[in-house]
Amino acid sequence: MIGVISYLAFFGTVAAILAIAVLGLNLQWGNTGLFNGGVAAFFGAGAYGAMMLGGPADPQQLGGFALPYPIAFAGGIGLAALVAWAVGLLTLRLRHDYLAIATFGVAVALEAVARNAEWLTGGAKGMRGFPRPFEGLFADQFTYNLAFLGFVVIILIAVYAGLERLVRSPYGRVLRAIREDEVAARALGKNATRLRLEAFVLGSAIIGVAGVLYVSFYAFISPQDMAPILTFQIWAMLIVGGAGNNRGAVLGAFLIWGAWTSSGFLLSKFAPTAVQIYTGPIQYIMIGSVIVGMLLWRPQGLLPERIERTKTGNEAPGENASQG
Amino acid sequence: MIQNLMDGILTGSIISLGAIGLTMVMHMLRFANFAYAELLAIGAYAALVFDRLFAALVPLTDQTFGGLSLTWSLTLATLAAMAVTGASAVLIDWAIFKRIREKADALSMVFASFGVALIIRNVITLIFGLKAELYSNDIAFAMVLSRDPLLLIKPDQIFVLAAALVLMAIFHLVLSRTTFGFALRAVAENPALAQVAGVPLARMVIVVWLIGGAFSAAAGVFYALTNHLSPLIGHNFLLPVFAATIVGGIGSVYGALLGGFIVGTASGLALQIMPSGYIPAMPFLIILAVLLVRPHGLFGEPQT
Amino acid sequence: MSGDSILTVEGVEAGYVKDLPILRGINLAVRRNALTAIIGPNGAGKSTLIKAIAGLVPVSAGTVTLDGTQITGIRADRMADLGMAYVPQTDNIFKTLTIRQNLALVLRLSRRREARLEELFALFPPLKDKQADPAASLSGGQRQMLAVAMALAREPSLILMDEPSAGLAPKAAAEVLDLAHRLTREGVSILLVEQNVKQALRVSDHCYILAEGRNQVDGPAADILADPIVGEIYLGRRRMNDA
Numbered sequence: 121m122i123g124v125i126s127y128l129a130f131f132g133t134v135a136a137i138l139a140i141a142v143l144g145l146n147l148q149w150g151n152t153g154l155f156n157g158g159v160a161a162f163f164g165a166g167a168y169g170a171m172m173l174g175g176p177a178d179p180q181q182l183g184g185f186a187l188p189y190p191i192a193f194a195g196g197i198g199l200a201a202l203v204a205w206a207v208g209l210l211t212l213r214l215r216h217d218y219l220a221i222a223t224f225g226v227a228v229a230l231e232a233v234a235r236n237a238e239w240l241t242g243g244a245k246g247m248r249g250f251p252r253p254f255e256g257l258f259a260d261q262f263t264y265n266l267a268f269l270g271f272v273v274i275i276l277i278a279v280y281a282g283l284e285r286l287v288r289s290p291y292g293r294v295l296r297a298i299r300e301d302e303v304a305a306r307a308l309g310k311n312a313t314r315l316r317l318e319a320f321v322l323g324s325a326i327i328g329v330a331g332v333l334y335v336s337f338y339a340f341i342s343p344q345d346m347a348p349i350l351t352f353q354i355w356a357m358l359i360v361g362g363a364g365n366n367r368g369a370v371l372g373a374f375l376i377w378g379a380w381t382s383s384g385f386l387l388s389k390f391a392p393t394a395v396q397i398y399t400g401p402i403q404y405i406m407i408g409s410v411i412v413g414m415l416l417w418r419p420q421g422l423l424p425e426r427i428e429r430t431k432t433g434n435e436a437p438g439e440n441a442s443q444g
Numbered sequence: 445m446i447q448n449l450m451d452g453i454l455t456g457s458i459i460s461l462g463a464i465g466l467t468m469v470m471h472m473l474r475f476a477n478f479a480y481a482e483l484l485a486i487g488a489y490a491a492l493v494f495d496r497l498f499a500a501l502v503p504l505t506d507q508t509f510g511g512l513s514l515t516w517s518l519t520l521a522t523l524a525a526m527a528v529t530g531a532s533a534v535l536i537d538w539a540i541f542k543r544i545r546e547k548a549d550a551l552s553m554v555f556a557s558f559g560v561a562l563i564i565r566n567v568i569t570l571i572f573g574l575k576a577e578l579y580s581n582d583i584a585f586a587m588v589l590s591r592d593p594l595l596l597i598k599p600d601q602i603f604v605l606a607a608a609l610v611l612m613a614i615f616h617l618v619l620s621r622t623t624f625g626f627a628l629r630a631v632a633e634n635p636a637l638a639q640v641a642g643v644p645l646a647r648m649v650i651v652v653w654l655i656g657g658a659f660s661a662a663a664g665v666f667y668a669l670t671n672h673l674s675p676l677i678g679h680n681f682l683l684p685v686f687a688a689t690i691v692g693g694i695g696s697v698y699g700a701l702l703g704g705f706i707v708g709t710a711s712g713l714a715l716q717i718m719p720s721g722y723i724p725a726m727p728f729l730i731i732l733a734v735l736l737v738r739p740h741g742l743f744g745e746p747q748t
Numbered sequence: 749m750s751g752d753s754i755l756t757v758e759g760v761e762a763g764y765v766k767d768l769p770i771l772r773g774i775n776l777a778v779r780r781n782a783l784t785a786i787i788g789p790n791g792a793g794k795s796t797l798i799k800a801i802a803g804l805v806p807v808s809a810g811t812v813t814l815d816g817t818q819i820t821g822i823r824a825d826r827m828a829d830l831g832m833a834y835v836p837q838t839d840n841i842f843k844t845l846t847i848r849q850n851l852a853l854v855l856r857l858s859r860r861r862e863a864r865l866e867e868l869f870a871l872f873p874p875l876k877d878k879q880a881d882p883a884a885s886l887s888g889g890q891r892q893m894l895a896v897a898m899a900l901a902r903e904p905s906l907i908l909m910d911e912p913s914a915g916l917a918p919k920a921a922a923e924v925l926d927l928a929h930r931l932t933r934e935g936v937s938i939l940l941v942e943q944n945v946k947q948a949l950r951v952s953d954h955c956y957i958l959a960e961g962r963n964q965v966d967g968p969a970a971d972i973l974a975d976p977i978v979g980e981i982y983l984g985r986r987r988m989n990d991a
Contacts, residue, residue, distance in 0.1 A: 155551050157478070157558070210735045215694075217476035218735065220554050221686050224478070225728030228683055236721035348679075352562055355555065397574075401566035408566070411559030415544055415552055623856030626849045630842050637842065639824045640802070640834050641854050641898065696844075 129269045136272045137333045139373035142357045143279050144326030150364035151287055152319040153299030155220040158227030159354045162200040162324040164346030166331025169199030171341050176249045182240055189253045193332050200328025201321050208320040213313045234343040246342025250335050283366055295319055356407050359414045362421025447595055452712020454601050457608035460704025461663035463688035465656015468632045471695030475553035479560035482678035487529040487661025488668040494521030511599040513580040522665045530657035534650050569675040577673040604666040632695050687727035691734050693744020753777040754906050754937045760810035762800035770796045772961045778939045783932045785948040786941045788958035794941040798908050802834040833899035837910040840895040843884035847875050850883055854901040868897050889920030909940035925951045949973045
């Protein structure tokens with residue numbers, strides 16, 4: 121019984137962490153229509169940022185300042201936001217797919233840094249020994265894990281509640297207007313670019329929160345943890361749940377993480393050894409098929425966006441486009 | 445330094461071939477296609493299959509020539525792979541992208557292309573395995589061009605560069621001399637106006653996928669011939685071909701050709717100043733630099 | 749509609765977004781070998797109308813008939829086969845192609861391409877002189893000339909022009925409109941949209957005024973020019989007896 125609860129707590133913690141990242145992506149993609157091709161980069165920036173500030177000192181590396189947890193936490197978020205700000209500044213005023221290419225590029229570049237800059241990131245072996253928060257307060261590992269799950273869930277709820285308020289506020293309506301209506305966006309001019317940048321940085325910071333929690337939980341981070349597949353998993357979670365719907369984003373995170381872990385479990389348990397070494401590719405094909413299949417057959421996701429839409433606002437674009 | 449430059453030019457020619465189709469598709473269909481580079485992998489592996497097939501059917505073709513590790517069967521296999529890859533590109537567009545662009549926006553296309561890339565890459569892994577493959581297990585010896593500084597070049601590399609330049613020259617003649625070429629350039633520059641000028645857009649989309657697929661297949665084979673085959677070819681070439689199209693300006697075929705060489709040589713020369721582990725990030729730095737200085741690229745038009 | 753019309757548009761509704769027509773029931777007829785102009789305030793749907801006829805904007809109701817053939821919602825690339833050509837307002841030439849290549853492109857399936865190219869160059873000598881240059885090197889007026897030449901290349905019976913004088917200097921604008929007028933005397937019918945009302949009325953034979961996606965007034969250009977109400981609204985002229 122303890123084993124089951126312990127496993128469920130473990131599963132729930134990871135799924136809740138990923139759900140936070142999906143919420144961050146939802147602000148960018150679902151609410152503002154910004155494409156983030158490098159979710160893993162911002163996740164990784166959060167994790168590495170926290171590790172460098174809060175991790176133990178290592179004579180071979182810069183960083184490891186062993187700073188208090190809140191500072192490490194804030195630092196991780198700050199690094200993710202900083203990267204997002206730099207990329208967004210360069211690309212958000214350009215054609216929308218430049219952002220997709222640049223964010224994908226950022227993920228490749230940061231992964232290269234994580235893999236190679238041993239003096240900074242520990243290289244391929246990663247960095248270990250992050251002091252897990254409040255660990256001293258609990259007698260045994262089991263209670264600590266339950267408490268950590270509670271900690272993550274509280275943050276998830278806080279992020280969810282904050283985003284719900286945000287998207288229902290006038291600010292959220294402006295973001296949707298930018299997404300829906302190019303003319304409205306153009307009418308806002310420089311403001312639209314600034315609002316896009318704000319939404320992009322805020323979303324990336326939330327993805328960074330997920331990264332910080334991830335390193336807090338595992339006390340370890342390596343380039344493997346920011347591999348491109350993470351980006352695809354988080355996308356699949358959002359598209360399955362329903363882009364634009366925060367409840368859908370959380371639902372999608374738990375569903376896809378459940379499907380991912382159980383498929384991995386089934387393959388390792390029942391598949392012949394020859395197939396087992398291909399567990400990764402099989403699961404990747406699964407994620408790719410989920411993304412493509414949802415876009416083809418149910419692009420609105422399981423829980424579609426519920427926001428009221430104005431219909432009349434669309435009258436202008438056609439004629440304006442024709443005047444070209 | 446000169447060695448890095450030579451290697452960079454060679455890689456550049458491969459990137460250029462890969463970028464030709466991408467720049468046209470990106471401009472016509474108005475989305476960044478992240479599955480495009482997988483066409484290089486499809487081409488390289490299709491050539492592997494045909495090569496083995498031809499060599500088994502007619503053993504006589506399994507002979508190398510001119511100091512190359514290239515055989516007659518691989519030459520034929522490359523041509524077959526170009527056809528198969530072009531057809532795959534058309535098929536993927538018909539099965540997935542066409543359906544999505546009929547009902548959704550450009551961002552959904554970008555999104556879908558990531559999914560398609562993931563599927564293609566891992567299906568290739570399932571079929572051919574994770575380990576690297578070679579067309580020929582014979583060791584190709586490098587020629588020593590100079591001892592001080594030490595300069596090495598393999599006959600295969602010279603062949604690949606020459607073949608890539610020949611393909612580009614043929615394409616240039618088509619673009620500059622035939623009305624079919626004018627139609628291609630017209631579609632790349634302004635799809636709506638091309639339609640008004642009597643060019644059937646739907647058919648041109650198919651033609652562009654065929655051409656892009658064929659060139660990508662050649663690029664994939666050329667890479668595999670001078671390096672090795674791996675399911676990660678597509679992943680590894682994705683950023684370089686994007687960088688080439690952005691440097692050249694989206695929609696400009698000549699820009700993409702030049703962009704490919706720029707990205708290739710820059711990455712080669714970068715080895716002088718940074719460890720090889722960082723080279724995958726080089727195209728990204730080039731993209732950032734272009735976006736900062738000249739967002740529409742060398743030959744592109746400013747656009748929103 | 750009368751038999752001397754080359755193009756008739758009946759009850760056309762069209763727009764970019766489904767269920768949101770910009771045009772709401774347009775009727776018009778283009779007379780053979782005459783210049784018909786559509787004028788109206790900004791945003792009236794003039795450009796949309798001409799694009800709907802050319803097959804570039806989906807038509808949701810009504811019919812378009814060219815020379816007795818129903819062409820409602822044709823594919824734009826089939827226009828020339830049916831004897832119609834369209835000159836867009838902006839970006840109406842391929843800047844990266846040379847002038848000759850621009851024209852050859854339109855004629856790419858024509859059996860008498862070379863001969864027709866020479867005919868066009870005879871018609872537009874300035875283009876002949878610069879035929880090997882990229883079209884990007886042309887001046888504004890020359891670009892419009894090339895665009896008209898491209899439209900004429902396949903010998904259409906009807907040419908649709910979307911604000912041919914837009915963005916041109918007054919002299920070049922007048923020249924383009926004079927050219928359009930001259931063409932109608934040489935056996936081509938023209939339907940053009942113009943922002944420049946005075947110039948449009950000067951060269952056109954018949955005129956439609958469009959506002960809010962509907963026909964408002966139509967009549968011979970001379971009458972419209974004389975109409976005091978139209979004069980007041982569109983030409984900024986005061987009514988005679990006011991002063």
